[in-house]
Amino acid sequence: xxxxxxxxxxxxxxxxxxxxxxxxxxxxxxxxxxxxxxxxxxxxxxxxxxxxxxxxxxxxxxxxxxxxxxxxxxxxxxxxxxxxxxxxxxxxxxxxxxxxxxxxxxxxxxxxxxxxxxxxxxxxxxxxxxxxxxxxxxxxxxxxxxxxxxxxxxxxxxxxxxxxxxxxxxxxxxxxxxxxxxxxxxxxxxxxxxxxxxxxxxxxxxxxxxxxxxxxxxxxxxxxxxxxxxxxxxxxxxxxxxxxxxx
Numbered sequence: 001x002x003x004x005x006x007x008x009x010x011x012x013x014x015x016x017x018x019x020x021x022x023x024x025x026x027x028x029x030x031x032x033x034x035x036x037x038x039x040x041x042x043x044x045x046x047x048x049x050x051x052x053x054x055x056x057x058x059x060x061x062x063x064x065x066x067x068x069x070x071x072x073x074x075x076x077x078x079x080x081x082x083x084x085x086x087x088x089x090x091x092x093x094x095x096x097x098x099x100x101x102x103x104x105x106x107x108x109x110x111x112x113x114x115x116x117x118x119x120x121x122x123x124x125x126x127x128x129x130x131x132x133x134x135x136x137x138x139x140x141x142x143x144x145x146x147x148x149x150x151x152x153x154x155x156x157x158x159x160x161x162x163x164x165x166x167x168x169x170x171x172x173x174x175x176x177x178x179x180x181x182x183x184x185x186x187x188x189x190x191x192x193x194x195x196x197x198x199x200x201x202x203x204x205x206x207x208x209x210x211x212x213x214x215x216x217x218x219x220x221x222x223x224x225x226x227x228x229x230x231x232x233x234x235x236x237x238x239x240x241x242x243x244x245x246x247x
Contacts, residue, residue: 011212025238052090053094067102076211077146078139078211126158129160130162139211143171168202170198175191
């Protein structure tokens with residue numbers, strides 16, 4: 001199958017290894033991956049901070065860019081949630097019924113990375129090998145909006161060599177929430193402290209998730225405390241093999 005990679009702006013700029021990992025996994029499974037260079041931001045940061053009108057041109061850009069795609073895959077649960085939950089609303093807000101219809105036509109082809117593997121392709125084992133003690137943080141968007149369930153965990157359980165340990169209070173938010181971490185720094189820091197304490201209590205070497213934004217937030221605290229615990233996107237774990245560890 002031809003899969004169009006929607007890398008998202010912060011992955012492209014800050015975490016390029018995640019995009020490479022997604023490509024490696026999909027190609028290993030026999031799919032063709034294309035990258036459409038016209039793509040840009042999904043508009044989540046605009047929409048969530050009150051600039052809904054400024055989001056509409058980005059909605060149009062997304063629809064125009066991916067209109068001919070067979071399947072669209074993104075390694076960012078929050079960006080996929082933005083597309084699914086708010087694109088039609090944004091189009092309707094400005095009275096653009098044609099854009100709203102185009103969004104609805106495109107939505108069934110948009111998948112979060114682990115969702116694409118488990119729900120679209122019906123795959124739970126991708127031939128990965130990652131000999132480390134790992135705990136999984138389900139981000140709020142993947143848990144509550146995309147409702148990915150235990151799909152990511154099923155993928156991780158099928159990774160060779162992995163020691164997967166349950167994260168206590170896993171469903172609690174890490175405290176990032178985009179600009180929430182800036183505008184409500186004290187509350188965010190308290191939530192982060194709780195999350196990091198749970199990560200450390202597992203004894204894990206690595207904390208993984210499907211959102212690099214959450215992992216960036218968590219790693220900031222882990223790094224400042226000099227814990228030695230890494231954060232690695234789940235795509236990078238799934239891309240790892242005996243011959244080549246992706247992270």
